[in-house]
Amino acid sequence: MKPAVEVFESQFLGERYYRAVHACGLPIYVFPKNLSATHALLAVNYGSVDRDVGIPEGVAHFLEHKLFSNEDGSDSFERFSAFGADANAYTSHTKTVYLFTATDRFADSFGELLQFVTHPYFTPESVAKEQGIIGEEIRMCYDNPYDRCYYNMLEGLYHRHPVKNEICGSVKSIAAITDKTLYACYHSYYRPDNMALVVCGNVTLEEILTLAEEHLPKTADHTAVIRPSVIEPDSVHRSRIVTKGQVAKPIFAIGVKDVNVPEDANARAKRDAGMAILSEMLFSESGELYNDLFDKELISPEFSADFALTRGFGFLQISGEADDPDAVLKEVLSFLDRCRREGLSREDFERCRRVEFAEYIKSFDSTEEIANTLLAFVFDGSELFAYADILRNMTFEEIKVLFNEFFVPERFTLSVVKPNRQIK
Amino acid sequence: MRPIIKDLNGAKLFYIQTDRFKSEYFSLRFTVPLCTEHAQKNALLMAVLGRGTRSYPTKLALNRRLDTLYSTSVSSRNHRLGDMQSIGFSADFLGARYVNESGGILSEVLDVLSELWYHPLLQDGIFCEEYVKSEKNNLCDAIRAAINNPRGYAMAKCRKLLCPGEPFALSLIGEEESVATMTGDNLFERHQALVKGAVPTFVYVGNTPIEELIAMLQAHFDLFVKTDTPFSAIVKRGEGAPIMGQEEMPLAQGKLALGFRTDAVLGHPLAPAMLVLNEIYGGSPASKLFLNVREQRSLCYHCSSAVDLYKGVLFANAGMKSENRTVTEEAMLEEFRAIEQGRITVTEFEAAKCALDHSYRQVFDNPVALADFYAGRALIGNTDTVDDFRRSVAQVTVDDVVAAAQHIHHGATFFLNGTLEGEEVEE
Numbered sequence: 001m002k003p004a005v006e007v008f009e010s011q012f013l014g015e016r017y018y019r020a021v022h023a024c025g026l027p028i029y030v031f032p033k034n035l036s037a038t039h040a041l042l043a044v045n046y047g048s049v050d051r052d053v054g055i056p057e058g059v060a061h062f063l064e065h066k067l068f069s070n071e072d073g074s075d076s077f078e079r080f081s082a083f084g085a086d087a088n089a090y091t092s093h094t095k096t097v098y099l100f101t102a103t104d105r106f107a108d109s110f111g112e113l114l115q116f117v118t119h120p121y122f123t124p125e126s127v128a129k130e131q132g133i134i135g136e137e138i139r140m141c142y143d144n145p146y147d148r149c150y151y152n153m154l155e156g157l158y159h160r161h162p163v164k165n166e167i168c169g170s171v172k173s174i175a176a177i178t179d180k181t182l183y184a185c186y187h188s189y190y191r192p193d194n195m196a197l198v199v200c201g202n203v204t205l206e207e208i209l210t211l212a213e214e215h216l217p218k219t220a221d222h223t224a225v226i227r228p229s230v231i232e233p234d235s236v237h238r239s240r241i242v243t244k245g246q247v248a249k250p251i252f253a254i255g256v257k258d259v260n261v262p263e264d265a266n267a268r269a270k271r272d273a274g275m276a277i278l279s280e281m282l283f284s285e286s287g288e289l290y291n292d293l294f295d296k297e298l299i300s301p302e303f304s305a306d307f308a309l310t311r312g313f314g315f316l317q318i319s320g321e322a323d324d325p326d327a328v329l330k331e332v333l334s335f336l337d338r339c340r341r342e343g344l345s346r347e348d349f350e351r352c353r354r355v356e357f358a359e360y361i362k363s364f365d366s367t368e369e370i371a372n373t374l375l376a377f378v379f380d381g382s383e384l385f386a387y388a389d390i391l392r393n394m395t396f397e398e399i400k401v402l403f404n405e406f407f408v409p410e411r412f413t414l415s416v417v418k419p420n421r422q423i424k
Numbered sequence: 425m426r427p428i429i430k431d432l433n434g435a436k437l438f439y440i441q442t443d444r445f446k447s448e449y450f451s452l453r454f455t456v457p458l459c460t461e462h463a464q465k466n467a468l469l470m471a472v473l474g475r476g477t478r479s480y481p482t483k484l485a486l487n488r489r490l491d492t493l494y495s496t497s498v499s500s501r502n503h504r505l506g507d508m509q510s511i512g513f514s515a516d517f518l519g520a521r522y523v524n525e526s527g528g529i530l531s532e533v534l535d536v537l538s539e540l541w542y543h544p545l546l547q548d549g550i551f552c553e554e555y556v557k558s559e560k561n562n563l564c565d566a567i568r569a570a571i572n573n574p575r576g577y578a579m580a581k582c583r584k585l586l587c588p589g590e591p592f593a594l595s596l597i598g599e600e601e602s603v604a605t606m607t608g609d610n611l612f613e614r615h616q617a618l619v620k621g622a623v624p625t626f627v628y629v630g631n632t633p634i635e636e637l638i639a640m641l642q643a644h645f646d647l648f649v650k651t652d653t654p655f656s657a658i659v660k661r662g663e664g665a666p667i668m669g670q671e672e673m674p675l676a677q678g679k680l681a682l683g684f685r686t687d688a689v690l691g692h693p694l695a696p697a698m699l700v701l702n703e704i705y706g707g708s709p710a711s712k713l714f715l716n717v718r719e720q721r722s723l724c725y726h727c728s729s730a731v732d733l734y735k736g737v738l739f740a741n742a743g744m745k746s747e748n749r750t751v752t753e754e755a756m757l758e759e760f761r762a763i764e765q766g767r768i769t770v771t772e773f774e775a776a777k778c779a780l781d782h783s784y785r786q787v788f789d790n791p792v793a794l795a796d797f798y799a800g801r802a803l804i805g806n807t808d809t810v811d812d813f814r815r816s817v818a819q820v821t822v823d824d825v826v827a828a829a830q831h832i833h834h835g836a837t838f839f840l841n842g843t844l845e846g847e848e849v850e851e
Contacts, residue, residue: 134725246572246574286488361447
């Protein structure tokens with residue numbers, strides 16, 4: 001029986017996409033786009049934060065590496081290459097994504113994607129070998145001062161939420177991973193109804209459904225995924241963390257903890273859009289704060305603010321490079337205090353909403369970007385095209401409420417990486 | 425998607441008409457010789473120009489103007505191309521379909537770029553001293569920040585060892601010692617010399633009819649005079665034992681960079697084969713470096729190579745435990761010897777060609793890649809289309825790759841020795 005198909009359309013963008021749920025429970029999203037490259041991704045709603053009791057840190061990421069090895073000794077990377085596709089995978093705090101981009105032989109690569117992700121094969125020997133490779137990845141990340149600064153910011157923000165743990169784990173934690181650990185986690189989370197398949201490019205819905213039928217199980221297993229619950233206090237864990245690293249000038253990340261993450265997906269999408277506009281108003285290069293800090297030579301030109309919001313946690317990260325990061329934090333707090341007393345500008349709001357809207361339109365020029373954005377909306381339970389209406393309907397009054405509720409000085413933390421020592 | 429190339433009073437316009445994208449792309453480029461005297465000045469100049477113009481005197485005013493142009497993003501350019509330096513500005517902006525202004529905002533975007541290039545904010549006829557001083561500080565920071573990226577640091581050191589004394593070895597932002605010699609006066613002189621002497625290249629990817637675009641360009645860019653500087657690159661294969669270099673840093677991982685030189689550059693009959701060679705060696709996850717050095721021997725997480733055929737250089741790099749440096753280097757060189765000796769499997773060869781074809785097809789999906797492909801190749805007198813180039817890659821044989829391997833030489837190795845103790849990392 002053919003699955004029911006939902007159609008989502010944006011007349012303004014001149015784009016549409018389709019959703020169908022396969023008999024096995026896997027939701028399939030197809031976004032036809034007339035470009036040369038088709039981007040496909042098979043994602044699992046499982047990331048580094050989903051860690052059951054007794055499971056070492058870094059398992060979601062380890063699984064992502066190991067799934068590419070097949071029972072017949074072959075490596076899926078090689079197979080994708082033989083088809084001319086560019087394959088990759090990544091693990092974030094909340095998801096694991098397997099992907100490829102193809103400009104030819106799409107069906108072959110698509111089959112490989114569905115095949116290797118649904119057929120785990122781990123042995124003690126192959127796990128031991130991967131520990132060496134991932135150990136080097138961990139060392140590489142350790143040498144990246146921006147990674148250090150980011151994770152220390154999370155350590156400052158969170159008392160116990162697992163978002164503070166490194167996605168790759170540590171050399172020590174991954175040494176405790178065995179083939180049995182991998183199988184157990186795979187079977188807990190790699191369930192079709194806890195996954196999503198997204199394809200964007202020169203394809204049709206019918207083509208994708210027919211190909212999926214060849215590779216997916218015929219029936220569904222409805223065992224629900226049970227995620228460990230986390231009780232995280234509203235307060236920050238540490239208000240300041242300073243470490244040393246290989247940097248020429250101190251780098252910093254100011255974190256602001258979101259303690260009002262909505263349960264409802266639509267409310268989350270609205271909060272996300274509101275914070276995007278607010279961040280643009282307060283921290284962008286078109287804002288007063290940035291130009292003031294820059295003119296006073298308190299910061300280097302690169303300065304950014306990003307808001308992350310997903311199931312269970314949210315935070316704003318303001319990053320840059322400064323001789324005196326404490327002075328920058330002080331200026332940021334004093335600027336926010338002034339905004340609180342004097343009020344935000346309606347004109348800024350209108351300008352920044354327009355900026356967000358333009359960026360949203362521009363994001364529909366790349367099949368890779370469309371597929372990844374669509375996936376983010378899917379896993380967050382909201383709808384991609386509805387975001388345009390959220391932006392259009394956002395009011396200045398709502399932004400003012402969000403500002404007053406979000407920027408509470410006690411929810412700030414400062415992470416700094418100071419220069420280590422000079423090169424010999 | 426073959427561009428229309430027009431000569432406009434000596435300037436070159438590459439016009440690529442397409443309605444594939446919601447956004448459009450325009451760039452103003454100047455390709456000038458890369459040299460000690462000017463490289464750093466050019467870099468600083470781009471930064472100072474970006475600080476403010478006659479109509480938008482501050483960064484705030486400039487950024488707000490770009491916001492009103494539907495979040496148009498303007499970036500400055502400072503690239504190495506052979507022994508040349510390519511500088512300028514580019515803009516990414518919404519196409520006419522998505523803006524309220526009928527006919528789109530291309531003319532307004534060109535107005536901002538023209539302001540940036542021709543009408544910087546001046547005080548008493550020279551650059552604003554405050555901006556020069558501030559950008560000199562930022563430039564010093566950027567030079568010192570090379571250590572923040574150890575892999576890039578190792579690659580830059582390897583580049584210097586590989587092409588000593590050549591322009592290609594120069595840093596695009598120069599050295600810290602010379603920043604102090606930059607003044608508002610000599611920077612202004614450099615700007616005037618470029619405005620009067622350098623030939624602009626315009627690249628447009630979008631849907632505005634060419635006649636309209638030309639009329640807009642003539643309205644906004646009318647001050648150039650033609651004194652074209654030919655493209656140059658010192659090309660040689662090199663010989664003898666590789667030059668070795670090493671430094672220490674408190675890192676958890678050592679970073680190794682191997683540099684190779686080739687005379688089979690773009691335009692050489694073996695250039696397509698050289699690109700295939702790089703793919704086989706370390707260009708993709710099906711490459712020898714990835715499969716044999718990383719996957720089979722678990723020596724590294726990152727191990728890959730990249731080739732630049734404007735200059736004729738190939739760099740391979742890897743990160744590994746410092747004590748594994750020798751074994752990793754030997755393993756990487758052994759994979760190279762395998763190619764020289766023709767030990768290339770059918771799978772490796774076909775995968776490499778497929779990967780290259782895939783990457784060239786993707787050029788059609790990216791306005792910047794399209795612009796770089798055509799404007800870059802035109803510098804060396806090559807007018808092949810992307811599809812022409814794909815066909816030449818498709819014709820490459822294994823014998824061609826082995827022949828190409830005879831045109832490449834390992835000329836330099838740089839190792840950044842990580843001196844952090846293991847336990848510091850493993851806790």
